[in-house]
Amino acid sequence: MTAHIAGLGWVTPLGTDLVDVFARIGRGELAEVKAIANPETGRALSYLPVPMKSVEALGRNPRLRRASAISYFGVAAGRAALADAGIVMTPELAARTAVVFAISNGGVIYTRKFFDQIVKQGAHAASPALFPDTVYNAPASHLAALLGIDGASYTLVGDASVGLSALHFSAQLLATSDIEQVVVVGAEECDWILCAAYTDWRLARTPLAEGAAAVVLRRAGRWRVQTHPGATFLRQREAGAALAGVLGDFAGAKVERVIASANGTFIDRAEAAGLAMHFPNVPVLAPKQSLGESPGAGALMQTVVAALTGGCALATVVGFNQQTGAALITPTR
CATH class of the missing domain: 3.40.47.10 (Thiolase/Chalcone synthase)
Incomplete structure (x- = not known):
């Protein structure tokens, strides 16, 4: 969407x-x-x-x-x-x-x-x-x-x-x-x-x-946002593949920065694995390292950070309860 x-x-x-x-x-x-x-x-x-x-x-x-x-x-x-x-x-x-x-x-x-x-x-x-x-x-x-x-x-x-x-x-x-x-x-x-x-x-x-x-x-x-319904996973070791499936739908986008949801858990590894398949050389910023883990607000905080980068940015998220997602944010002016 x-x-x-x-x-x-x-x-x-x-x-x-x-x-x-x-x-x-x-x-x-x-x-x-x-x-x-x-x-x-x-x-x-x-x-x-x-x-x-x-x-x-x-x-x-x-x-x-x-x-x-x-x-x-x-x-x-x-x-x-x-x-x-x-x-x-x-x-x-x-x-x-x-x-x-x-x-x-x-x-x-x-x-x-x-x-x-x-x-x-x-x-x-x-x-x-x-x-x-x-x-x-x-x-x-x-x-x-x-x-x-x-x-x-x-x-x-x-x-x-x-x-x-x-x-x-x-x-x-x-x-x-x-x-x-x-x-x-x-x-x-x-x-x-x-x-x-x-x-x-x-x-x-x-x-x-x-x-x-x-x-x-x-x-x-001011920003165009391409959303995604996300994908689920059953086991933590499957999270990276689930996220990779989501990111595949954004393949071809000229992403300048990834805004990740890394919080020091298995989520870091899952995001790294998913990004390595589709956006291996894109710089990654993890705002939770500064703002902490705020589960209800975190993904939208990432969205705000993505918009403020000033370029084409991809927000990625892996939740602890078996859900992954992403959104592509691009300035329109």
């Missing part, structure tokens, strides 16, 4: 400015690693937080006053992408706009707190104030409401590849409906229980990270 990106936005541990964060990634800077402890055992864990000053102004909005961090990040990134595109939302445009959210772990902070209350105090103690943000589609609901959208709103749940799945799904929406634009957002928040899980299950060697990224997808824009 083919569509166009009109605007970009992100909220990262390194900041929110597109040019500044891209430059820092290019220099190989690493966001500040913070410690977070398991309150039950005292076990120290590491993660890369988004400085709350980046989104604290949103707390003045009544709808977001009690929202979880993931909704703050997603709303901030979505609004930033619209601003970057120079788009002012009106009721008429809102009626022709869709929201598509990419989610991996969802509102894990409120979810953990909600069930912690149930386990320790009984079902009667469960807080109704926490429950709304435990559902996966809460961030999409918040963004859609704030933009005045009461129509198409979707949430896709998956592994670290879900951002590219959301991009492909959004391109399909543009091709098969009369909507004018899709605000595509991926977001992630961190809690100690999530950091413990990713550490124990060895899902990432780079620190787990918070953040969000967004693009505004239209039929015309």
Whole structure:
């Protein structure tokens, strides 16, 4: 599928400015690693937080006053992408706009707190104030409401590849409906229980990270994006072949830079194997080395980085849950 990106936005541990964060990634800077402890055992864990000053102004909005961090990040990134595109939302445009959210772990902070209350105090103690943000589609609901959208709103749940799945799904929406634009957002928040899980299950060697990224997808824009439905694999050793099959569909493209999803696990080897078959001499940039592993947001962060390279760039991703994908981003001017 083919569509166009009109605007970009992100909220990262390194900041929110597109040019500044891209430059820092290019220099190989690493966001500040913070410690977070398991309150039950005292076990120290590491993660890369988004400085709350980046989104604290949103707390003045009544709808977001009690929202979880993931909704703050997603709303901030979505609004930033619209601003970057120079788009002012009106009721008429809102009626022709869709929201598509990419989610991996969802509102894990409120979810953990909600069930912690149930386990320790009984079902009667469960807080109704926490429950709304435990559902996966809460961030999409918040963004859609704030933009005045009461129509198409979707949430896709998956592994670290879900951002590219959301991009492909959004391109399909543009091709098969009369909507004018899709605000595509991926977001992630961190809690100690999530950091413990990713550490124990060895899902990432780079620190787990918070953040969000967004693009505004239209039929015309500053970048042309060619999306792909991706391919699955059953065993980790098959991931490289699965990705190679996806990359084969981009063979012949004059790719100047690959934006990879390497995070220090089997994913690095799988990407290297797939790229060796089709793009063996193309320079590779792995932004997770600077931004950390942010599963729900990572693939769309790669997409933003690909657009900011200024040339023809290929974003590749291998997820830990048996999914691979890629997207080709080319400037139109």
